[in-house]
Amino acid sequence: MHTYSQKLNSNDVARRAGVSQATVSRVLSGSSSVREETRNRVLAVIEELNYQPNAFARAMKTSLSGTVGVVVSRITNPIVPEILLHLANKLTGHGRQMVVWNTDTEGEDGVVNAIRQRVIDGLIFTAAGEQSAAMQAARKNGMPVACINRHITDPGISQIAGNNLEGALTIADYLVSAGRKRIAMINGPLDRSTLAEREAGIRQGLAAAGRELPEQYYARSEFAHDKFRDLAIAMMRQPSPPDAIACGNDVIAFAVLCGLRAEGLDVPDDVWVTGFDGIEMAGWDVFDTTTMKQPLDAMATATVEALVDSIENNETEPRMVRFATELVIRGSTANTPYRNC
Amino acid sequence: MHTYSQKLNSNDVARRAGVSQATVSRVLSGSSSVREETRNRVLAVIEELNYQPNAFARAMKTSLSGTVGVVVSRITNPIVPEILLHLANKLTGHGRQMVVWNTDTEGEDGVVNAIRQRVIDGLIFTAAGEQSAAMQAARKNGMPVACINRHITDPGISQIAGNNLEGALTIADYLVSAGRKRIAMINGPLDRSTLAEREAGIRQGLAAAGRELPEQYYARSEFAHDKFRDLAIAMMRQPSPPDAIACGNDVIAFAVLCGLRAEGLDVPDDVWVTGFDGIEMAGWDVFDTTTMKQPLDAMATATVEALVDSIENNETEPRMVRFATELVIRGSTANTPYRNC
DNA sequence: AATTTTTGTGAATACGTATGCATTTATGAA
DNA sequence: TTCATAAATGCATACGTATTCACAAAAATT
Numbered sequence: 001m002h003t004y005s006q007k008l009n010s011n012d013v014a015r016r017a018g019v020s021q022a023t024v025s026r027v028l029s030g031s032s033s034v035r036e037e038t039r040n041r042v043l044a045v046i047e048e049l050n051y052q053p054n055a056f057a058r059a060m061k062t063s064l065s066g067t068v069g070v071v072v073s074r075i076t077n078p079i080v081p082e083i084l085l086h087l088a089n090k091l092t093g094h095g096r097q098m099v100v101w102n103t104d105t106e107g108e109d110g111v112v113n114a115i116r117q118r119v120i121d122g123l124i125f126t127a128a129g130e131q132s133a134a135m136q137a138a139r140k141n142g143m144p145v146a147c148i149n150r151h152i153t154d155p156g157i158s159q160i161a162g163n164n165l166e167g168a169l170t171i172a173d174y175l176v177s178a179g180r181k182r183i184a185m186i187n188g189p190l191d192r193s194t195l196a197e198r199e200a201g202i203r204q205g206l207a208a209a210g211r212e213l214p215e216q217y218y219a220r221s222e223f224a225h226d227k228f229r230d231l232a233i234a235m236m237r238q239p240s241p242p243d244a245i246a247c248g249n250d251v252i253a254f255a256v257l258c259g260l261r262a263e264g265l266d267v268p269d270d271v272w273v274t275g276f277d278g279i280e281m282a283g284w285d286v287f288d289t290t291t292m293k294q295p296l297d298a299m300a301t302a303t304v305e306a307l308v309d310s311i312e313n314n315e316t317e318p319r320m321v322r323f324a325t326e327l328v329i330r331g332s333t334a335n336t337p338y339r340n341c
Numbered sequence: 342m343h344t345y346s347q348k349l350n351s352n353d354v355a356r357r358a359g360v361s362q363a364t365v366s367r368v369l370s371g372s373s374s375v376r377e378e379t380r381n382r383v384l385a386v387i388e389e390l391n392y393q394p395n396a397f398a399r400a401m402k403t404s405l406s407g408t409v410g411v412v413v414s415r416i417t418n419p420i421v422p423e424i425l426l427h428l429a430n431k432l433t434g435h436g437r438q439m440v441v442w443n444t445d446t447e448g449e450d451g452v453v454n455a456i457r458q459r460v461i462d463g464l465i466f467t468a469a470g471e472q473s474a475a476m477q478a479a480r481k482n483g484m485p486v487a488c489i490n491r492h493i494t495d496p497g498i499s500q501i502a503g504n505n506l507e508g509a510l511t512i513a514d515y516l517v518s519a520g521r522k523r524i525a526m527i528n529g530p531l532d533r534s535t536l537a538e539r540e541a542g543i544r545q546g547l548a549a550a551g552r553e554l555p556e557q558y559y560a561r562s563e564f565a566h567d568k569f570r571d572l573a574i575a576m577m578r579q580p581s582p583p584d585a586i587a588c589g590n591d592v593i594a595f596a597v598l599c600g601l602r603a604e605g606l607d608v609p610d611d612v613w614v615t616g617f618d619g620i621e622m623a624g625w626d627v628f629d630t631t632t633m634k635q636p637l638d639a640m641a642t643a644t645v646e647a648l649v650d651s652i653e654n655n656e657t658e659p660r661m662v663r664f665a666t667e668l669v670i671r672g673s674t675a676n677t678p679y680r681n682c
Numbered sequence: 683a684a685t686t687t688t689t690g691t692g693a694a695t696a697c698g699t700a701t702g703c704a705t706t707t708a709t710g711a712a
Numbered sequence: 713t714t715c716a717t718a719a720a721t722g723c724a725t726a727c728g729t730a731t732t733c734a735c736a737a738a739a740a741t742t
Contacts, residue, residue, distance in 0.1 A: 009698050020722045025700055032701090035708095035720060055458045056401040057698035060727050065397070067440070075422045075429075076621065085416050085443055092447045097440050097455065099408070102426055106433045114438065117396045225625065258626035280417065284566065285599035286627040350728050361692045366730055373731090376690060398728035401697050 008051045017045040028053055067097045068307065069120040071111055071134055073127035074104045074223070077251060079279050083126055083148060086300030094308050096121075101134075108133045115141050122307045124148060144310035148303040149294075151193035158306040158319045162294035164194050164276075167325035168201020168246075169208075171274050171292060174327060174338050175244045176209040180272060184217035184242035186231055186256055188249070195248040198276055202246050217242050225255045232259030236271065243271055244333075250275035250282045253289050257332070272333040278326070288331035295323050349392045358386040369394055408438045409648065410461040412452055412475055414468035415445045415564070418592060420620050424467055424489065427641030435649050437462075442475075449474040456482050463648045465489060485651035487660075489644040490635075492534035499647040499660040503635035505535050505617075508666035509542020509587075510549075512615050512633060515668060515679050516585050517550040521613060525558035525583035527572050527597055529590070536589040539617055543587050558583050566596045573600030577612065584612055585674075591616035591623045594630050598673070613674040619667070629672035636664050 010024040017024070019038060026032045027042040034042075045051070059065045068091055072080050088098050099120060101111045111134040114120050122144035125135065130152040138145045139154075146158040175183050183206060190196040203213050219235055221227040228247075232255070235241065247253035253275030260267055267273055275282055278293025302321050309315040329338060351365040358365070360379060367373045368383045375383075386392070400406045409432055413421050429439050440461060442452045452475040455461050463485035466476065471493040479486045480495075487499040516524050524547060531537040544554050560576055562568040569588075573596070576582065588594035594616030601608055608614055616623055619634025643662050650656040670679060 011698080021699080022701075022723080023721060025698095026721085029700070032721095033719065038720080052457045054401070054698050055460045056397050056404075056406070057727090058700080060395070060397040060401055060698085060729090061700045063397075063727090075426050076419075078417075078419065081416045081419075081422050084441070085446060088416075088441065088443050089446050092451050097451065097460075099438050100425070100429065100441050102429050105426060105430050110433050110438065116393050119396045119438075225621075229626070254625070254627070262626045280566075284595070285570070285603045286595070352728080362729080363693080363731080364691060366728095367691090370730070373691095374689065379690080395728050398697090399730080401699090401728085402730045404697090 008049055009054065010051075013042065013045050013049060013051050016049065017042045063118065064121050064311075065119055066095065067099055067120050068122050068124060068304075069099045069101065069111060069114055070124045071101050071103060071127050071132075073102075075100070075102045077223075078281055079149075079249070079251065079277055080126060082279055082296055083300065086297050087124060087148070087304060090300050090304035094304065096308075103127055103132070103134070112137045115143055118143070121311045122146070124303060124307060125150060130154065144307055146303050146307040146310070148299055149194060151197070155320075156318055158303070158310065160299050160303045160306065160319070160321045161194070161323070162292075162299065162325045163322040164197035164325075165201040165204070167276065167292040167327075168198040169205040170325075170327055171246055171276070172202050172205025173209070174329075175246065175272065175274070175333075176206070176211065177338070178272075178333070180244040182217065182240065182242040183211070183213070183244045183246065184219075184235060185213055185246045186228060186235070186248070186252055187218075187220045188223045188228075188252060190220070194276075198248055225251075225258070228252050228255035229259040229262070232256040233263055236260065236263055236265060241271065244274070245271060246274050248276060250277045250279045250287075250289060250291055253291070253332070254281070254287055257287055257289070267332050268334045274333060276325075278328055282328075283330070290330045290333040291328050292325045293328050294325050299323055349390055350395065351392075354383065354386050354390060354392050357390065358383045404459060405462050405652075406460055407436065408440055408461050409463050409465060409645075410440045410442065410452060410455055411465045412442050412444060412468050412473075414443075416441070416443045418564075419622055420490075420590070420592065420618050421467065423620055423637055424641065427638050428465060428489070428645060431641050431645035435645065437649075444468055444473070444475070453478045456484055459484070463487070463652045465644060465648060466491060471495065485648055487644050487648040487651070489640055490535060492538070496661075497659055499644070499651065501640050501644045501647065501660070501662045502535070502664070503633075503640065503666045504663040505538035505666075506542045506545070508617065508633040508668075509539040510546040511666075511668055512587055512617070513543050513546020514550070515670075516587065516613065516615070516674075517547070517552065518679070519613075519674070521585040523558060523581065523583040524552070524554070524585045524587065525560075525576060526554055526587045527569060527576070527589070527593055528559075528561045529564045529569075529593060531561070535617075539589055566592075566599070569593050569596035570600035570603070573597040574604055577601065577604055577606060582612065585615070586612060587615050589617060591618045591620050591628075591630060591632055594632070594673070595622070595628055598628055598630070608673050609675045615674060617666075619669055623669075624671070631671045631674040632669050633666045634669050635666050640664055 010021045014021040014024045024042055026034050027039050070087060091098050115137040123138050125147045126149060148160050151159055151161055185202050187199050188195050206213055216238060219231040221231055245256055247256055253273055256273055275289045275291040278291045282289040282291045306319045351362050355362040355365045365383055367375050368380050432439050456478040464479050466488045467490060489501050492500055492502055526543050528540050529536045547554055557579060560572040562572055586597055588597055594614050597614055616630045616632040619632045623630040623632045647660045
């Protein structure tokens with residue numbers, strides 16, 4: 001038999017330690033100096049009674065909850081859990097919790113309420129949403145915000161992302177220098193800054209080689225596996241199909257590979273495929289996708305640091321960080337060496 | 342120019358509406374009866390001032406936060422985001438928020454603290470963890486708990502899962518009746534009830550057909566893509582390789598398919614493969630995996646209902662629900678019709 | 683009309699912590 | 713030793729809500 005841990009408060013601790021409640025509070029928050037001996041006595045009682053400070057009372061006084069919100073657009077997009085994993089690890093390291101909102105299916109009401117009620121100390125955006133209700137609510141309520149893997153025009157907000165333009169330039173150069181003649185691109189919505197920047201990089205890279213991205217080698221659709229798959233099929237059924245398809249990200253590349261497989265085409269013999277992001281699945285044999293790897297771990301670290309500094313130290317200077325990406329060559333392109341200049 | 346929404350409290354509303362603070366509280370919580378006219382007047386002022394009740398103060402009084410915790414083992418396992426998506430939707434429908442802990446990399450300290458401090462009203466377990474620190478802490482602190490997609494021996498906890506045994510029996514019957522002669526199984530850790538139950542189902546199903554699962558056709562490893570992949574390769578290199586591999590779940594099946602592809606084997610000509618779960622990716626062309634689909638949406642609904650009832654209505658009777666699964670036949674097995682008896 | 687019951691409302695209090703202010707104790711300089 | 717200064721601690725209060733108790737008014741019952 002056991003009893004639920006009875007509700008203790010700092011007064012109980014204070015009484016037993018022979019100090020005032022204020023001292024207990026000071027020991028816990030470390031805000032003010034407490035004599036070594038007194039501190040140890042209090043800590044011993046806390047240990048002995050198994051006392052846990054009341055998070056709500058603390059939050060009410062400080063207006064800080066220790067919780068950070070994360071807004072994602074589609075949690076089932078495989079890159080999202082990878083990002084969430086890193087964010088959660090970093091936040092845990094700061095003694096913070098993570099609330100997740102999936103705006104795709106939930107809508108934004110939940111986040112907006114949380115912002116207005118300030119039940120979170122700060123917000124991380126993975127989803128686009130420059131003009132989203134959540135972003136506007138955050139701005140209006142003066143809530144610290146950081147964006148990971150997205151660029152927005154507001155210069156007052158910390159933004160941590162990979163260098164998509166440079167990465168895409170490298171991909172274009174890699175494909176051109178490997179002798180690909182008819183390079184195509186399949187991309188997703190351009191209101192996602194990552195995809196827009198990568199497309200710009202591919203176009204720019206081709207132009208630098210005196211090439212271009214002709215209309216019939218370019219296709220774009222909203223974000224849906226089957227749509228990308230069908231675009232790939234349609235593209236390869238053209239009279240003169242491309243011999244390389246650069247995709248806006250790995251997930252698009254997977255869908256394209258599915259389409260090619262459905263058409264009975266061989267990769268890389270018939271056509272090369274490249275992705276972008278370097279998510280785990282890209283290394284699986286069935287995909288084996290050449291990709292541009294983003295350092296998600298470092299990006300998550302930077303994002304959390306920026307946000308936490310903004311929360312704890314009233315740091316107002318936004319941080320704009322671009323991380324270098326790394327070309328990972330795999331079987332979806334012939335195994336040719338490539339020296340990045 | 343704008344100002345941040347100034348901090349209002351229920352006293353401000355009360356004053357402006359010409360009532361007492363208690364009445365404002367009653368209007369908001371709906372706990373007690375308020376005259377129609379008074380209520381409307383208060384609501385009008387709330388609207389006018391754009392007042393938001395303070396969630397922390399409310400939480401302190403009621404000892405309820407409106408937040409539910411979800412414990413997952415590995416958020417990057419593709420079935421996890423699918424489950425989280427459904428859970429989040431249902432929780433949002435109940436006006437609740439979701440905190441996620443990924444015990445694989447974060448450890449359990451975060452959850453345990455949250456439990457002890459009661460910053461969450463209830464907890465949903467996706468991860469195993471019958472003997473986990475979090476589960477024990479939840480029990481010790483009398484926190485409402487529900488398990489989805491996992492079975493634990495504690496009969497005092499609501500458990501919602503698919504009928505793994507029946508589903509696996511069906512798979513075995515399907516493979517046998519389709520004429521597969523050498524049926525193998527590749528599985529993950531048996532301390533995951535889902536995998537254990539499915540293995541039992543396969544064995545039982547084979548036995549019912551007068552067959553068995555010989556040692557050389559059975560392999561198991563911890564949960565890691567490469568391990569499953571290598572197990573598949575090793576199994577197919579045997580003198581008399583199997584002509585069908587039943588996998589503990591879809592993700593294992595994906596790894597097996599990767600191994601088969603690496604070996605240059607054809608599916609389903611050389612060997613059939615089945616998964617279990619029916620996650621989205623199983624329908625992608627590169628996998629095209631025959632699987633046993635679990636009704637995750639319904640399962641999530643049942644889980645959240647059980648937990649919320651337990652929280653709000655002090656419902657103590659645990660709910661044990663098993664959902665029927667559905668065989669989805671795809672290209673990883675020859676497209677033979679199957680009549681489930 | 684007189685009584686009982688119900689309904690609506692206000693005053694006061696408690697939840698558990700952090701912190702400004704006042705006070706005591708320790709420390710160091712003269 | 714004496715005084716000035718710094719460090720350590722206690723007292724009291726505020727954070728914003730929910731809720732008990734008391735009471736008045738209205739409704740229902742006799």
